[in-house]
Amino acid sequence: PHSRPIEDAAGGRRLTTRLRAEEDRYAATLRGVARHVDSLLRIPRAQKNPRGPFWANDWFPPFDGASLYGLVAERSPRRYIEVGSGMSTRFARQAISDLALPTRIVSIDPHPHTAIDALCDEAMRCRMEEAPREFWEGIGPDDMLFVDGSHRSFPNSDVTVFFAEVLPALRPGTIW
Numbered sequence: 074p075h076s077r078p079i080e081d082a083a084g085g086r087r088l089t090t091r092l093r094a095e096e097d098r099y100a101a102t103l104r105g106v107a108r109h110v111d112s113l114l115r116i117p118r119a120q121k122n123p124r125g126p127f128w129a130n131d132w133f134p135p136f137d138g139a140s141l142y143g144l145v146a147e148r149s150p151r152r153y154i155e156v157g158s159g160m161s162t163r164f165a166r167q168a169i170s171d172l173a174l175p176t177r178i179v180s181i182d183p184h185p186h187t188a189i190d191a192l193c194d195e196a197m198r199c200r201m202e203e204a205p206r207e208f209w210e211g212i213g214p215d216d217m218l219f220v221d222g223s224h225r226s227f228p229n230s231d232v233t234v235f236f237a238e239v240l241p242a243l244r245p246g247t248i249w
Contacts, residue, residue, distance in 0.1 A: 150248060156221065201231040212247055216247055
């Protein structure tokens with residue numbers, strides 16, 4: 074493999090221009106996450122609760138956990154839909170519990186990393202690409218979609234289906 078500087082590609086230049094134009098919005102989002110620092114400090118470093126989040130885990134880095142907790146806390150989505158479940162589910166559920174949010178967790182994962190069904194309001198135990206089309210068409214601006222699947226793109230994989238079918242169909246305002 075060799076380095077491919079993003080700035081050398083036409084798409085990369087457009088992307089970095091857009092990212093720079095949105096810096097104030099990103100900063101506001103990070104300030105929103107920071108508003109929950111007291112709650113984040115109550116999350117233990119090591120596992121104490123078999124269903125609760127903890128920082129020293131091998132699956133979900135601390136900044137990701139803090140960001141997800143803060144986004145769920147700040148946005149209070151109607152549904153938090155995740156593809157790939159485990160530690161992320163624990164962080165999302167913790168935010169929902171701490172703030173008594175009405176958010177429902179929908180998990181899509183054929184084999185979740187932990188016994189997380191008890192943390193979910195709905196569990197679809199299938200691959201993302203096997204979920205019914207009607208489900209994807211029902212995602213709206215009050216929902217948050219978090220995709221942490223296989224990370225592999227090839228024909229009919231979850232990554233390919235997400236970028237080619239799901240993402241283009243998401244309604245404006247949907248958080249993903």
